[in-house]
Amino acid sequence: MKNLLTCFFILTALLVNAQQKTNTFYIVDSTTRKPMPAVTIAIVRAALSITTENDGVFAIPGDLSKMRDTVIIYTQNYNVVKMALASLNGLDTIKLVKQATAGQLTKLSFKNDTLINDYNRFDVGNFAGMHTGNGEFKYLQIAQRFDVQRAGTLLKSIAIERLAFYLNKSKLIGPNSKNGQYEYSELEHTTFRLRIYDVNPVTGGPGKDICDKVIEIKSRDDKKLASNLMKYNIRIPNKTFFIAIEWMRDYANMGYVHIDDKLGGYKGHTNYRPAIGLLPTKGAQLNIWALSLNQQWSLYTYHSPDFTDLAIKATVGY
Template sequence: MKKLLTFVFGLIACAVQAQVKNNTFHVVDKQTNKPVASATIAILRASLSITTEKDGIFSIPGDLSIMKDTVVISAQRYIAFKLPLANLGNLDTIKMQQQPIIIADASLTISTDTLLNNYNRFDVGNYVGLHMGKGEFNYLQIAQKFDAKRAGTLLKKIDIERLAFHFDKFKPLPDKGTSILNGQYEYTELEHTKFRLRVYDVSPLTGGPGKDLCDKIIEVKSREDNLLSINLKSYNIVIPNKTFFVAVEWMRDYMNMGYVHVGNNYGTKKAYPNYRPAVGLSPTKGAALNIWALNLNQQWSLYIYHSPDFTDLAMKATVGY
């Protein structure tokens, strides 16, 4: 049975009515009319976003005509667009236009491999994607900038360090009372993760992520340890310039969602949703900040929250030339 992905607008007046209209939409390819899986639906002022499932269906409850907000719909290989929520009222199908991706010639003779952004993985202890201080983490993608020694290399592998375990401060430890009393934690489960890997050329305008360099969807699923090693040889991804970016795109669905409980000065806590994986920060500090983030409005910017202490993600790239 198809699952409907629903945004809950708690601050919208129509949500408190006894009967709430449910507006259901189908996101489809304009040429084929087939569902667009894993499209990101973002509501800007409400700071809400979710990923559609394979059926491309999402729903928004309430009277759209009175909602003063904007929706942004995006998906890999398609042109993103945004429009006022009120304009969705007369629609039930949203057709997305494909965006051509120019792929460089992959007929390279590889004789040498080079590892970029090396670090000691056992020193990784800080992560991106859980929350930001006492606020919610509202980014769709996090990217690492790489600089190869030459242009025209082949991207062969990506290694990512991620937070794999869920820690429970309140779970009792054997013969030691509760973990919160003696300052200890116990991991309760090995968290699954599902995300998409994106590879970008450098933008000549911003110096950040630009055009996609892969026309295939790279979806990563794992219940293994905190090291994710992703073999990319079969994708034939050629890096046309020296600089390129590799990004984690979070799948914002219910199965991939977790919560972080953050306290305040008054002793109360608030639960902030997050989406796995939480990506590690490299323990090796570089000369410049190389982390970029994509916000709900599909805009890339340098991710300065952890700077100047951390300059890079715990992400390594192996390129061949």
């Protein structure tokens, strides 16, 4: 199904009326010509982005030739497409070119394990990903920096603390129903992608993908998101690496929050699950990085200096 959120945010941002032309685009693999799901479409100046669904379709209403903005289209393992929004005028298909990948590394056994960035999950009470002050959270990914004692280690597993709310499902039948009690409840669902990056030697932030496999994590029943990564054989080439959360900006992961606008009213902001925990301890350096809509990594300073690390821990083998 065509992504309904696409039309919603484009209509809101560009303020075009319903009678204008709707421009529909199909994102496909340049070799197979198959539709590509989970592709991020970001419109930079408008500060808007969405993720395509399984059909790889998105739509923009209005006269594209008159729009002055930049669109960036990207997904893991493919070359980024960056172009003027007006350049889409007259197109209906966008072909993404797959990046060349390195050969499969030989699997090795590692006898010793080290847990990095450990924390007590019950100490986590603050989260990144919902909003920044009175404004919306306008980042595509958020990453935690890790440092290990030696190069060539194996990333074996990760655990992430997220913000989650219980959803009531059905009311009790019987004498307790008058109390508004419910038969059962479950945690809200979320789906996101995990990205593993090498360090960029110039910026000190996230660089190239270390793992070319798509790691998609789905959670239904826990605030702690844990994943065994052994099957991916992720070798860390240097002493620094990053674990990043890539949000799936689609309807299924969308949330909504009301924020006091300090004028006696409230603002409503859209956000996307999961919100990621912040450790309550203050470290010697800021280790949180965020990816903006224009594909630029920078230190995420909003919560500093009080919170320098995300509630993400990793086990590496050596």
